[in-house]
Every structure is written in C-alpha cells, then in structure tokens.
Amino acid sequence: MLMSSLRSRRPLALVASLALAGAGLAACGDSKPGTAQSAGPFTVRALLAAQPATLDPIVGARSAQIVWATMLEPLINTDAGLKAVDTGLITSWTRTDATTWTFKVRPDISFSNGEKADAAAVANTLTLTRDTAASQLKSYFTNVADIAAPDATTVVVKTKTSQYNLADLLTTVYLVPPKYYQEKGSAGFAAAPIGTGPYVWAGSNAGRDMSVKKNPDYWGPKKAINDGITFTWANEAAQRLALIQSKSVDVSFDLPPAQATTAKKAGITVTSTxxxxxxxxxxxxxxxxxxxxxxxxxxxxxxxxxxxxxxxxxxxxxxxxxxxxxxxxxxxxxxxxxxxxxxxxxxxxxxxxxxxxxxxxxxxxxxxxxxxxxxxxxxxxxxxxxxxxxxxxxxxxxxxxxxxxxxxxxxxxxxxxxxxxxxxxxxxxxxxxxxxxxxxxxxxxxxxxxxxxxxxxxxxxxxxxxxxxxxxxxxxxxxxxFNYATAGGVKGLVFGPLNTVDFTQTTH
Structure with a gap:
C-alpha cells in the first residue's frame, strides 16, 4: 500500500523547534541537552524523518504505525519470517468452507480506556476498514460480504468469492475501540489514540513532539521495560545526523547513505535493513x-x-x-x-x-x-x-x-x-x-x-x-x-522489514 516507508510531512521550523531538543526532549527523558541518558527512568527519544499525518490506523498510511503501533495492536501477529502466528489478539483462524473464515479472539482483553477488546470490537474494526470511504485498506476488503460476532470470542467473516489470504490481511489491521472511535471520529481518535498495546498516549505539543508512556496493565508477555517514548521529527537528514551525534536523541531513523556513512565513521552504531x-x-x-x-x-x-x-x-x-x-x-x-x-x-x-x-x-x-x-x-x-x-x-x-x-x-x-x-x-x-x-x-x-x-x-x-x-x-x-542510528549504550530496539519497530525492550 501507499507509504508503506511512507512518512507524511508538514512544513516545520525545525532548526528552531529541535533546538528545543534540550527543553522538550530532556523534560521527557530526564536528561540534559546534549547528553546521553543515564541509568534509571528512561524515556526513549526517537527522531523521525517527518511528522505522521494521522495516528488513525483506519485512514492513515502505514508509515505512521511506527508511532501508533506502540499503543494499538494488529489483529494477528507475525513472526520473523512475516508469517501469521497465534500470539496476538486473534489466536486461531479456520477456513470452514471456501467463503467462510472463523477467527477466535483472545478472551479478557481490554482497551486502555476500559472498553472490551472482544469479538464485537474486532468485527467493528473490520467493518470500518471495509466501509470507511478514506480507509487505506478498503480495496483489500471489497470481497468481504459479511462480518459477524456471534459471541464474545468468535468472529465469522464471509467473502463473496473464495479468498485464500484473508488471515494474512488481518496482520495489518489495527484494533480500535468501537465506542471511543465513534464518539471521537477519525480526527479525535488520532489526537489521542486508545489501544490494547504496551504503551498508552501521553500527549503532544502541536508541531513539535508526541509521547507515549508504558502501559502498566498491558495484557501481553512482552511488557515495556522503559518508561515510554517521545517522538520528534526533522525533515533534513543533516539535522537527524546532528542530533544523534550530539546525543540529543537516542535513535535517529531514516538516515540516507551519506549520513549513515558519516555516523559510522564517528563511531555511532548504524543498523541497515x-x-x-x-x-x-x-x-x-x-x-x-x-x-x-x-x-x-x-x-x-x-x-x-x-x-x-x-x-x-x-x-x-x-x-x-x-x-x-x-x-x-x-x-x-x-x-x-x-x-x-x-x-x-x-x-x-x-x-x-x-x-x-x-x-x-x-x-x-x-x-x-x-x-x-x-x-x-x-x-x-x-x-x-x-x-x-x-x-x-x-x-x-x-x-x-x-x-x-x-x-x-x-x-x-x-x-x-x-x-x-x-x-x-x-x-x-x-x-x-x-x-x-x-x-x-x-x-x-x-x-x-x-x-x-x-x-x-x-x-x-x-x-x-x-x-x-x-x-x-x-x-x-x-x-x-533503511538505516537508523542509535546513541551509545542504547540497545534492544528491533526494526522489521515492513516498517515495524518494537521499542519495548529498548534500554540505555
């Protein structure tokens, strides 16, 4: 789909606003400008190439999942080989006949606002994905004829014609809470996303940064070992290089070849995927x-x-x-x-x-x-x-x-x-x-x-x-x-080939 490493952009006076890397970033990360964070409470300071256009996964390009996937989770997880696995919100799927798929939803999961993350929520998210005019995934679900939740842990999807890859498609559909999404609408949800993931929304400063913090009630086994993440952005690659060199950020994403080479020569760890x-x-x-x-x-x-x-x-x-x-x-x-x-x-x-x-x-x-x-x-x-x-x-x-x-x-x-x-x-x-x-x-x-x-x-x-x-x-x-650089001592970040990032085990 579009993106894909699709990063949207709004013009920003970033030389000025990222000079606040001391004020804004240090406040979130408990460190002083130009210094690496020390042991103790640790908020990951992540620098993106551009500000995400929206954090609504229904209408948003998947480049922004680097942010929203800290809070929201896909319906089906994937392994290192990008194959669907049963470790996520949906634990099994069966093609009961040529046009019928039955999915079992993990019981007793809730969104961070208390709404139930049950089969009804899954069915609602799939319906939004299929029917929302601006849905990024709309064209992939045109063959879906009916979506039903006969009980709290079962979702039945019927397709118009046979479709072998339906379970695979659910690995990029992120679960949203039905009541909250309906109440807030796309723009309202994007302003303060709610999900079932290892982090929860912690606020933003318009045009400057957005933050998430550790979800103490996360249901999954892979809980965050850091306190959260603050995302900032810089359109210019030279700025992203300068900020990682000065240790004003912990990870700088999307370094072009020239900047990646410079960073390596300076002794900065650069990972290429x-x-x-x-x-x-x-x-x-x-x-x-x-x-x-x-x-x-x-x-x-x-x-x-x-x-x-x-x-x-x-x-x-x-x-x-x-x-x-x-x-x-x-x-x-x-x-x-x-x-x-x-x-x-x-x-x-x-x-x-x-x-x-x-x-x-x-x-x-x-x-x-x-x-x-x-x-x-x-x-x-x-x-x-x-x-x-x-x-x-x-x-x-x-x-x-x-x-x-x-x-x-x-x-x-x-x-x-x-x-x-x-x-x-x-x-x-x-x-x-x-x-x-x-x-x-x-x-x-x-x-x-x-x-x-x-x-x-x-x-x-x-x-x-x-x-x-x-x-x-x-x-x-x-x-x-894709090249990204990490400051000295930062470890545990995992970047996948489909523009996915796991911050939960990132430490300093």
Missing amino acids: ETAIKIIAFLDSTKPPFDDPKLREAAALAIDRDAIVKGIFDGQAVADAGLLNVSPGQKPAQSVTADPAKAKELVGAAAPAVQIHYPAAQYTNIEEVSQAVGGALEKAGFKVTYVPIDYGTLVKRVVGRQVPGISIFAGVPNVAVPDFFASGFMKTKSITGNCPDPKIDDLAQKALEQTDAAAAAPMYEELNTIGVVEKHCYVPLYRQV
Whole structure:
C-alpha cells in the first residue's frame, strides 16, 4: 500500500523547534541537552524523518504505525519470517468452507480506556476498514460480504468469492475501540489514540513532539521495560545526523547513505535493513500523455533503475524491476531493461509534457530520485515539470485520480503476499487506479480464489508481466535499505522489514 516507508510531512521550523531538543526532549527523558541518558527512568527519544499525518490506523498510511503501533495492536501477529502466528489478539483462524473464515479472539482483553477488546470490537474494526470511504485498506476488503460476532470470542467473516489470504490481511489491521472511535471520529481518535498495546498516549505539543508512556496493565508477555517514548521529527537528514551525534536523541531513523556513512565513521552504531518497501513510478494510463501506450513504453525504457541505485545511493538500495515480488530477495520472471535510445525513438519529435508528482522529504533522497527520473525522460524527449508536495496531499490526489503523468511513492506490502500490491495498485478499484483493465481485474480475482499462495503464484507472475512489461503502467525502481542510528549504550530496539519497530525492550 501507499507509504508503506511512507512518512507524511508538514512544513516545520525545525532548526528552531529541535533546538528545543534540550527543553522538550530532556523534560521527557530526564536528561540534559546534549547528553546521553543515564541509568534509571528512561524515556526513549526517537527522531523521525517527518511528522505522521494521522495516528488513525483506519485512514492513515502505514508509515505512521511506527508511532501508533506502540499503543494499538494488529489483529494477528507475525513472526520473523512475516508469517501469521497465534500470539496476538486473534489466536486461531479456520477456513470452514471456501467463503467462510472463523477467527477466535483472545478472551479478557481490554482497551486502555476500559472498553472490551472482544469479538464485537474486532468485527467493528473490520467493518470500518471495509466501509470507511478514506480507509487505506478498503480495496483489500471489497470481497468481504459479511462480518459477524456471534459471541464474545468468535468472529465469522464471509467473502463473496473464495479468498485464500484473508488471515494474512488481518496482520495489518489495527484494533480500535468501537465506542471511543465513534464518539471521537477519525480526527479525535488520532489526537489521542486508545489501544490494547504496551504503551498508552501521553500527549503532544502541536508541531513539535508526541509521547507515549508504558502501559502498566498491558495484557501481553512482552511488557515495556522503559518508561515510554517521545517522538520528534526533522525533515533534513543533516539535522537527524546532528542530533544523534550530539546525543540529543537516542535513535535517529531514516538516515540516507551519506549520513549513515558519516555516523559510522564517528563511531555511532548504524543498523541497515533491506526492506520490502519499494519505490515505484506510477504512470496514469487514463490521462495524457500516458494514455498513449507508446509513451508509457518510452518512459519505462528511459528510466535506468541501476543507475539510480549506483549514482544516488552508492549501492545502498536494491534495484528491483518487479511489482509483485514482495519479499526481499525475490525477482520477477520478466522485467524491463532500460533502453534510452529506443525510448527516444518512441517519443519522436512530439515533446509530450509530463508532470512528476512526488512527496517532498518523504523518502530517502526522493528529491534526487525524482530529478533522475525526470532527467531520463527529458533525454528521451519528454518535457518535464515537477510537483513536489507533502505526502498527505499526494495520497488524496492519487486516491481522487487527480495526478496526471507520473507519481512516485513507496509501495509497502504490509503483509508479504503479492495480492497486497495486486489489489492495492493494479485493480481498477484500487488505491491508484492508474491501469484499469478487465483482464487485470479478472486475473487478480482468480489468483485470490486459489487454494493457497503456491497455487496463485503463476497468476501473480502473469499480472506482473501485464502491468510492468506489457502495459508499462508501473516502473518499479528499487527496494529501500533503511538505516537508523542509535546513541551509545542504547540497545534492544528491533526494526522489521515492513516498517515495524518494537521499542519495548529498548534500554540505555
């Protein structure tokens, strides 16, 4: 889905506001500015690349789960191999027939406000996910016909047609309290989230920071051993590097290659993880100039993903020519190789105008990537203009079909199954809707109706070939290698390949 390491952004006077790293951060972490925290009460000071647009998991991009997942929990947990496991809020699932799934909900769990986190709450969250107009996961649940909670620990979901991956999808659905969510609405909930997780909301300073504190009543076995987390943000990578160097923060996320290298040379611990987050250029086949198949092919042939990875990331990203190969290490059966000469020949003397929309300051080196894509198109004969906008606005425009030309953003397979991209980006009624084709719709549906992922795999290969190689609606670029730095003595933080972070065992 969108994001994915989707980080939304609001312009901030961050040189000034993060100079308050002494006042704001020290107050939350019991330390003085410019010094590492000592033993005793410890609040983790986490620095993000941008302020989350919303902490409502129903409508929010999954980049913000780095914050909300400290308080809210997914319906089904995953293990290190990204497989669904029975350790979470839902403890078992059974496909009782081709179109019926029965889920058992862990008993005696409550939200931090006292509401019951029972089967009715699970059914309500699934209904919100399916029916809310702005739901980020709406397209994944269009096949769900009925959701019922016959008793406090049972949820029965009926689908219109057979769907093998329903349990996998619940690993990215976060449980919200029915009464509180209805009372507060999306904006109110986002202002003070309530969940069942190891932390609870502790407040925020508008435009500056937001904090969570340890939930003393957390039901799970993995309780937080620190006192909480304070999140701040800095759009500029240089600021994120400077703040970790000065020990004003305990962890600094999303360091580009240059800053990561500098941090390592300075003796700072830097962890690098190849993620499933994939940066993709989406070509809108419904509007000029890319309603012309020849110009879509030209654009796909003009863009050299290997040159982008080598020139911009110094190899610290992984070129990836596939759309539906969601797990790190997987490669598509067929792909498109850059051919600038053929691209120029296809464009001819027309000089078609194309806009490139991208989320400014959203992903590592996204400005340079967008310029590289635009430069390649210009060499092929396109006339390029750039539209850098904040991530939240870009999402609204993409969903509203208001982005002609190219939009560049991350696809994040919040669950490691190909349908997360097929339903999210390829179907006519998907998030992007940029490549409507009845053949794609039919094949994506047929894949879901298979008995399991292995049976569906050939169909996803065919979908990838249609969308990327034949129709050229998608130009996959690279997988992001995510770097984060931790201050001396900080340990226990776990970052996963799907943009998940476990802070509970983080200590100093």
